[in-house]
Structures are given as C-alpha cells and as structure tokens.
Amino acid sequence: xxxxxxxxxxxxxxxxxxxxxxxxxxxxxxxxxxxxxxxxxxxxxxxxxxxxxxxxxxxxxxxxxxxxxxxxxxxxxxxxxxxxxxxxxxxxxxxxxxxxxxxxxxxxxxxxxxxxxxxxxxxxxxxxxxxxxxxxxxxxxxxxxxxxxxxxxxxxxxxxxxxxxxxxxxxxxxxxxxxxxxxxxxxxxxxxxxxxxxxxxxxxxxxxxxxxxxxxxxxxxxxxxxxxxxxxxxxxxxxxxxxxxxxxxxxxxxxxxxxxxxxxxxxxxxxxxxxxxxxxxx
Ligand code: ATP
Numbered sequence: 053x054x055x056x057x058x059x060x061x062x063x064x065x066x067x068x069x070x071x072x073x074x075x076x077x078x079x080x081x082x083x084x085x086x087x088x089x090x091x092x093x094x095x096x097x098x099x100x101x102x103x104x105x106x107x108x109x110x111x112x113x114x115x116x117x118x119x120x121x122x123x124x125x126x127x128x129x130x131x132x133x134x135x136x137x138x139x140x141x142x143x144x145x146x147x148x149x150x151x152x153x154x155x156x157x158x159x160x161x162x163x164x165x166x167x168x169x170x171x172x173x174x175x176x177x178x179x180x181x182x183x184x185x186x187x188x189x190x191x192x193x194x195x196x197x198x199x200x201x202x203x204x205x206x207x208x209x210x211x212x213x214x215x216x217x218x219x220x221x222x223x224x225x226x227x228x229x230x231x232x233x234x235x236x237x238x239x240x241x242x243x244x245x246x247x248x249x250x251x252x253x254x255x256x257x258x259x260x261x262x263x264x265x266x267x268x269x270x271x272x273x274x275x276x277x278x279x280x281x282x283x284x285x286x287x288x289x290x291x292x293x294x295x296x297x298x299x300x301x302x303x304x305x306x307x308x309x310x311x312x313x314x315x316x317x318x319x320x321x322x323x324x325x326x327x328x329x330x331x332x333x334x
Contacts, residue, residue, distance in 0.1 A: 058117070059081035061077060061079040064078075064115060066108070073099040077260065078262060085252045086231050087239075089241075089255050090256050091258055110123065118133065131160055132204045133204070134199055134203030135198055143182045148180055149169060151197070152193075152197065156200050168196050168199060169196060172193070172226065173192055173222050174192050195223070210240055248268040248323050251267075254266065256271070256331065263330060273326075278295060279294070281317070284314040284315035298318050
C-alpha cells in the first residue's frame with residue numbers, strides 16, 4: 053500500500069438486499085488532502101464513508117484507511133480517525149464543556165477542550181446545556197467532538213447543513229486551519245461552493261461509482277469549456293456567442309463599439325453546471 057495515501061479503495065461493493073448502493077468504487081485520498089465527495093441523494097456517499105470509518109461491512113473490495121482495513125482495526129486506529137456524523141449534538145443536561153471534556157477522555161493525546169470549544173466558535177456557550185443550543189451550534193459541537201482527539205484523518209458528513217452564511221465561512225476557516233496543520237479531510241456535501249472553496253480534489257459519485265475525480269476548477273474539463281460572451285446590441289437586444297478565444301472576441305467587440313461594450317459578460321460553466329451534466333441531470 054502506498055504510504056502517501058490516507059485512503060485507498062479498490063472495487064468496493066455494497067448491496068442492501070437487491071439494492072446495489074456501491075457498485076465497484078475506486079478511490080485514493082492522499083495524506084494531507086481535503087477531498088470532497090459530491091453526489092445526488094442515494095448515490096452511495098454515506099455508505100462508502102461509513103465503510104471507510106469501519107461502521108459498515110462491505111460485500112467486496114479492498115479498503116485501506118491509514119494503513120489498516122477498517123473492518124479489522126485496533127482501538128489505536130480509531131483514535132487516529134475523527135468522525136463528524138450528520139447531527140448528533142445533543143447530550144441532555146450536560147454542558148458543552150462537560151461533553152467535550154468527557155470525549156477528550158477517550159483519546160490518548162486529546163486536545164485541550166477549552167481550546168477546541170473556542171476554535172469551533174462555541175466559547176460563549178461553553179457552560180450552556182447542549183439541549184439549549186441552536187441547530188448550527190449543535191453542528192459545531194459535533195465538529196468539536198470530531199477533532200478533540202487530534203485526528204490524522206477527519207470525516208465530515210454534510211458538515212455545514214443548517215449553518216448560517218457567517219457560520220459556514222467560520223467553519224471553512226476551521227477546515228483550512230486543520231488542513232494546514234496536516235489533517236487529511238474527507239467531507240461529503242451537497243454545496244458545490246463548499247467543495248470549490250475547500251477541496252483540493254472533488255470526487256463525484258453517481259450510481260454507486262466514482263464517475264470523476266479532479267480539482268474543482270478542472271472537473272468536467274471546465275477549464276477547456278467554451279466561454280459564453282454576451283453583450284447588448286444597439287437595437288436593445290442581447291447577443292450571445294460561444295468562444296474558445298473570448299479575449300479576441302471582446303477585443304473585436306471593443307473595436308466595433310469604439311470602446312466600452314454595453315452589458316458585456318464573459319462566463320464559463322460553473323461547477324454546478326458541470327456537476328449536473330455529469331450526474332445526468334437535464
Ligand atoms: P444522501 O445524499 O441522500 O445522504 P448518499 O449518497 O449518502 O445519499 P447512501 O445513504 O449511501 O447515499 O444510500 C445509497 C443507497 O443505499 C440508497 O438507495 C439507499 O436507499 C440505500 N441504503 C442506504 N443505507 C441503507 C440501509 N441501512 N438499508 C437499506 N438500504 C440502504
């Protein structure tokens with residue numbers, strides 16, 4: 053197994069009865085990388101991630117996570133992997149500080165609970181009982197519990213669902229800090245802007261297979277896609293042209309209009325455009 057890889061998967065398969073959720077998936081995540089898994093509902097993301105986390109058994113395929121098979125791991129392996137599940141964040145009458153402190157006790161080299169609480173933006177809520185937290189604050193608590201053990205590899209399942217825009221930005225900063233400190237991060241998300249903002253590479257899962265892996269700006273050959281140039285005509289209409297050389301077209305238009313081109317825009321397909329095409333959406 054390649055030491056540079058945090059995760060290596062070959063031919064992964066998983067069916068629930070007759071329903072094939074993962075249909076021969078290959079995946080390689082490098083150490084230190086932020087990798088986003090995108091895919092429509094039911095594509096097989098959660099199944100795949102839970103197999104990597106050791107929470108679900110596979111039917112077939114080779115899987116290595118931090119050098120071990122997650123189906124047969126030691127407790128020491130579990131302490132190297134951080135997991136943020138979709139929405140737990142509620143621990144009855146316990147306070148945020150108590151819960152984070154309690155979880156710190158499970159790890160051999162846990163981080164300082166007060167520091168982690170501050171880092172996820174819950175400093176002002178450290179003494180609040182967890183059932184009084186808002187939805188977004190509960191997600192932050194989930195994140196605190198995922199990172200308290202200083203994981204080498206962190207899994208985040210739809211981490212910012214329910215966050216307000218400011219909380220999302222703060223969360224992105226936190227992820228960037230963790231990545232800068234060398235943590236490998238695998239996240240699933242339905243937010244394309246999140247994948248674009250955070251991920252070194254994006255993997256698109258559709259129908260239980262990985263249909264493409266690329267840095268977000270290169271997905272679906274986005275860089276080579278034709279640019280759409282549009283401008284207003286003197287008659288008040290809008291003209292649109294697709295071009296591989298939009299700069300030349302804009303220069304020509306500038307000459308034609310003798311300066312400023314009215315209503316000029318130059319666009320390329322967004323990540324959302326190429327993603328929807330990739331998963332077969334019309
Ligand atoms: P979402 O974006 O909605 O979270 P996903 O990509 O994570 O979707 P999975 O949850 O992995 O998709 O589901 C893949 C397929 O497996 C779906 O058809 C789902 O109905 C099925 N499935 C998932 N978990 C189970 C289960 N425990 N028992 C039976 N079928 C399941």
